[in-house]
Amino acid sequence: MSFELNSLVDARFRLPEVNVPTLERHRPEEAAEFIRAKWGIGELSPAPNMVHLLESNGVRVFSLDPEHGDVDAFSFWRDGLPFVVLNTLKSGERGRFDAAHELGHLVLHGHNGCNTWPKDSEREANQFASAFLMPRLSVRSRVPNNPTTDQVLRAKQHWRVAALALTYRLNDIGMFSEWSYRRCLIELGKLGYRVGEPGGIRRETSQVLDKVFRGLRKQGVSPAHIAAELDITVHDLNMLVFGLVVTALDGAREERPRLERPDLKLVAGGQR
Incomplete structure (x- = not known):
């Protein structure tokens, strides 16, 4: 359904061009470094809002119905377009990692369907996500060897990642003794970080879809009309778009996270 919704949106708005190379012969960490450089993220800088970042580079990002809460995320290429579908029930930190993980699949495993991915594809995507969100040089410049748990908890806030994800990364690059x-x-x-992320960050959401539904509202096109075109309910539509339909319906001015670079602009008409 995400593909059908994207086709409908694509017919009405000009969305960002695809800027996602496939690097199937690269090692995960090399590929992560390449993409960060290509997308203008410095070696020492934390990755910005991952959903916004993917969208600005042409990835179509949608959300997963909570009924499928056992699925973390998935991604695919279709007709030359990359898609990522994210579970919104996870913590904000986990959502960032899932987005980077799916980017890893798009980059490392190309246009092949998941049935043809190598046996270690999940491990490779995890390695890509770790390197993309927590670059080796950045981590080594900010965290001492054998850090205390308190130091890990403070450091994770810089990259906006889960405490366990940072711990695994530190161990992978040789910054921990076994003990x-x-x-x-x-x-x-003991602090609860195996089952959640106490005091975690706000969940990242779509910038493109927010602008799309506000733009449609100004054009007099209601979410109900879009849902009818897709032959689904407004509720089901809302589940695909990070719950943004409600905001478009009532014009609520709730507090939103600061939009991080780059600022996207949608042009009505779908002309390319």
């Missing part, structure tokens, strides 16, 4: 690594995992578990 310190186990100690940190045990302490994080």
Whole structure:
């Protein structure tokens, strides 16, 4: 359904061009470094809002119906367009990692369907996501070897990642002794970080879809009309678009996170 919704939106607005190369012969960390450089993210800078970043580079990002909460996320290429579908029930930190993980699939495993991906594709996508969100040089410049649990919890806020994700990354790049690594995992578990992200960040959402539905509202096109074209309910439509239909319907001016670069502009008409 995400593909059908995108086709409908694409006919009405000019969306960002696809800027996602496939690097199937690259190692995950090399590919992550390449994409960061191509997209203008410095080696020491944390990745900005991941949903906005994907959208600005032509990835069509949609949300997953909560009924499928057992699915973290998935991605695919179709007709030359990359799609990522995210579970919105996870923590904000987990959502960022899922988005980077799916980007890893798009980049490393190309246009092949998931049935043809290599056996270690999930491991490769995890390695890509870790390197993309927590670049080696950046991590080494900010975190000491064998950090305490408190130092890990403070450092994770810089990259806006889960405490366990940062711990795994530190261990992967040789910054933990075996004893310190186990100690940190045990302490994080006792603090609740194995089952959630206490005091976590706000969940990232779509900038493009927000602008699309506000633009449609100004044109007199209601979410009900869009849902009817797709032969689904407004509720089901809302589940695909991060719950943004409600905002478009009532014009609510709720507080929103600061839109991070680049600022997207949609042009009505769909002309390319």
